[in-house]
Amino acid sequence: MKSTTKTLAFDRKNLSDEILLELYESLIMPRRIEEKMLILLRQGRISKWFSGWGQEAISIGVVNALQADEFILPMHRNLGIFTGRNMPLEKLFAQFQGKLSGFTKGRDRSFHFGSIAHHVVGMISHLGPQLALADGIALADKLSSEKKVTVVFSGDGASSEGDFHEGLNVAAVWKLPVIFVIEHNGYGLSTPSTEQFAFKHFTDKGLGYGMESMQIQGNNILEVYSTIMDLAEDIRQNPRPVLVEAMTFRMRGHEEASGTKYVPKQLMEDWAKLDPVENYEQYLVETGVLDKKTKSLIDGRVKSAINEGLEIAFAEKEITPDLEIELADVYAPYSQLVISPPKDGTTSDKRLVDAISDGLKQSMEKFPNLILMGQDIGEYGGVFKITDGFKAKFGADRVRNTPLCESAIIGVALGLSIKGYKAMVEMQFADFVSVGFNQIVNNLAKIHYRWGQQADVVIRMPTGAGMAAGPFHSQSNEAWFFHTPGLKIVYPSNPYDAKGLLNAALEDPNPYLYFEHKGMYRSISSLIPDDYYTVEIGKAALVKEGTQVSVITYGMGVHWATKTMEELGISADILDLRSLLPWDKEAVKKSVKKNGKVIFLQEDCITGGIGAEICAWISEYCFELLDAPVMREGSLDTPVPFAPALEKQFLPVERFKEKLLALLEY
Numbered sequence: 001m002k003s004t005t006k007t008l009a010f011d012r013k014n015l016s017d018e019i020l021l022e023l024y025e026s027l028i029m030p031r032r033i034e035e036k037m038l039i040l041l042r043q044g045r046i047s048k049w050f051s052g053w054g055q056e057a058i059s060i061g062v063v064n065a066l067q068a069d070e071f072i073l074p075m076h077r078n079l080g081i082f083t084g085r086n087m088p089l090e091k092l093f094a095q096f097q098g099k100l101s102g103f104t105k106g107r108d109r110s111f112h113f114g115s116i117a118h119h120v121v122g123m124i125s126h127l128g129p130q131l132a133l134a135d136g137i138a139l140a141d142k143l144s145s146e147k148k149v150t151v152v153f154s155g156d157g158a159s160s161e162g163d164f165h166e167g168l169n170v171a172a173v174w175k176l177p178v179i180f181v182i183e184h185n186g187y188g189l190s191t192p193s194t195e196q197f198a199f200k201h202f203t204d205k206g207l208g209y210g211m212e213s214m215q216i217q218g219n220n221i222l223e224v225y226s227t228i229m230d231l232a233e234d235i236r237q238n239p240r241p242v243l244v245e246a247m248t249f250r251m252r253g254h255e256e257a258s259g260t261k262y263v264p265k266q267l268m269e270d271w272a273k274l275d276p277v278e279n280y281e282q283y284l285v286e287t288g289v290l291d292k293k294t295k296s297l298i299d300g301r302v303k304s305a306i307n308e309g310l311e312i313a314f315a316e317k318e319i320t321p322d323l324e325i326e327l328a329d330v331y332a333p334y335s336q337l338v339i340s341p342p343k344d345g346t347t348s349d350k351r352l353v354d355a356i357s358d359g360l361k362q363s364m365e366k367f368p369n370l371i372l373m374g375q376d377i378g379e380y381g382g383v384f385k386i387t388d389g390f391k392a393k394f395g396a397d398r399v400r401n402t403p404l405c406e407s408a409i410i411g412v413a414l415g416l417s418i419k420g421y422k423a424m425v426e427m428q429f430a431d432f433v434s435v436g437f438n439q440i441v442n443n444l445a446k447i448h449y450r451w452g453q454q455a456d457v458v459i460r461m462p463t464g465a466g467m468a469a470g471p472f473h474s475q476s477n478e479a480w481f482f483h484t485p486g487l488k489i490v491y492p493s494n495p496y497d498a499k500g501l502l503n504a505a506l507e508d509p510n511p512y513l514y515f516e517h518k519g520m521y522r523s524i525s526s527l528i529p530d531d532y533y534t535v536e537i538g539k540a541a542l543v544k545e546g547t548q549v550s551v552i553t554y555g556m557g558v559h560w561a562t563k564t565m566e567e568l569g570i571s572a573d574i575l576d577l578r579s580l581l582p583w584d585k586e587a588v589k590k591s592v593k594k595n596g597k598v599i600f601l602q603e604d605c606i607t608g609g610i611g612a613e614i615c616a617w618i619s620e621y622c623f624e625l626l627d628a629p630v631m632r633e634g635s636l637d638t639p640v641p642f643a644p645a646l647e648k649q650f651l652p653v654e655r656f657k658e659k660l661l662a663l664l665e666y
Helices: 017-042 056-065 079-084 089-097 130-143 163-173 202-208 219-238 263-270 276-286 293-314 323-328 352-366 390-394 406-418 428-442 448-451 495-507 556-568 584-595 610-621 643-649 653-664
Strands: 150-155 178-184 212-217 242-248 347-351 370-374 398-399 422-426 457-463 489-490 512-517 527-528 541-544 551-553 572-576 578-579 598-605 630-635
Touching: 017 079, 017 219, 017 276, 017 293, 056 079, 056 178, 056 219, 056 276, 079 089, 089 293, 130 150, 130 163, 130 178, 130 406, 163 178, 163 406, 163 610, 178 202, 178 219, 202 212, 202 242, 212 219, 219 276, 347 352, 347 495, 352 370, 352 390, 352 495, 352 512, 352 527, 352 556, 370 406, 390 398, 406 422, 406 428, 406 556, 428 457, 457 495, 457 527, 489 495, 495 512, 495 527, 541 556, 551 556, 551 584, 551 653, 556 598, 556 653, 572 584, 584 598, 584 610, 598 610, 598 653, 610 630, 630 653
Parallel strands: 150 178, 178 242, 212 242, 370 398, 370 422, 422 457, 457 512, 489 512, 551 572, 551 598, 598 630
Antiparallel strands: 347 527, 489 578, 541 572
């Protein structure tokens, strides 16, 4: 990337000498830390370092231009955001060293953390998803009528990700007060911009989303500071997204081990002349703002603060693992208080679809900070009409139609949670969640364990086969998420549980996947309370009690098992798990102990399903209680076929009968 200027033209405008010097001290802090860290890296006292050398003016200009309570979402090269928000250096250095007093208690490295106290939300390694979190934070500000702006960073390399497109598009459609700062430094690790995209400047890209775009010289701290300050003030009064392309260059490797041999020598030399620290310092000296005495005082303060912080961090002992603490921190602290319906309350006959709608409606009334998002959930009421009439009752701000961008909307939901909102996201079909998979397993699931931020998000998942809908509208994909610590998963089999589990999930500040079988929407009904109530999370329900065998199942499996027992005249425990994560080990063991024979039934494909884990657990912890091998049955290990005859063969009902009879013969 050829340098566009040979010198930096500083314009102080009406800035006082005091502000100019404050910017200088703020600017040299990350540079001096980098100098120290490179020494420590060579000494083996830190394990890795991502350098922002040569790009410091962008971070420092931005962080100083914003109000202290406005959120910033930085990336690898934005050390200045963290120091500019006056994070305690000893805590920051402890973070780099993996010490307990760091922001992630040793669980993550470098800048993969946030601090609500400092209004900073750090990155995950996947980069692009953070743009959607910024959208969610900005949406919360807009809904609360707070005149705030959110700034999110992206490199030119990360702009190739689909999340970049989704983040910009949602912000533009919803007119969210977000400044997207693109640090155009020429390389994504070693891949030059010319191999990342075909356009020349990001200012062209912003226009395609219907948002304003501008380009600034990222190495000129005064240009960055003044531009962002003016822009932020304007956006606070007139909320909208703006893309700012900051032209700069990375003077060191993507991380130190990768080096810079792939960069042409002349290019490095040209950009070295535009060093943001050296040029600004020279400008201050030439204009008489910075003299030797002042420079010495500032240098002394910065170096002293760094050395003191390092001394404290290095003095801290290495972490002594505490198993109880590690397990406890996977989820945000929450103790469910089960709400039972009034004994004298009224009941109504409701189908599963009505029960879900009823619970969602009552939760909207109970929690004014609950926001619903999904494709076609507004006037249309969703493809299954769960939210029919919701927009008229609760308003367009709380019942939000979304573009077709599952990843961004899940990210927006997390951003809302960061600002204290609750969010429900409806997947039009559970199959489509694959597009938002990364946000769920790497952002929602891990954020509390990493830095203590709750993810108050429920994702509703219309799931299941039996309607001849083919491979992309019929999958049972709960096992995709069952393996991920930090998530909670519920799957009701009847209207009562459907309402109670949904209400319970929406109360809990932890992330939930709520599976609802499309085949049960209008095929089953029962009398359920009209009042608000909840069902205990993690507690299975004994649907039928018998003495010959224990059938452990969930969802549609409950109905298949019930019908099979009636047809074959078998006395069986039918245990409906209801909660898949966490699942009720005590109830499973109790049933196994009573009957000695157990079979697990699931609609999901047999290999790698939830049944495999639970059957393995039974074999390990209930072996002495068994009178026969633990068995399981599920759907074929094929995609879900379209033709009804093929789909019937795919589903496990007939194979379950055969295996059940074989089990009883032991």
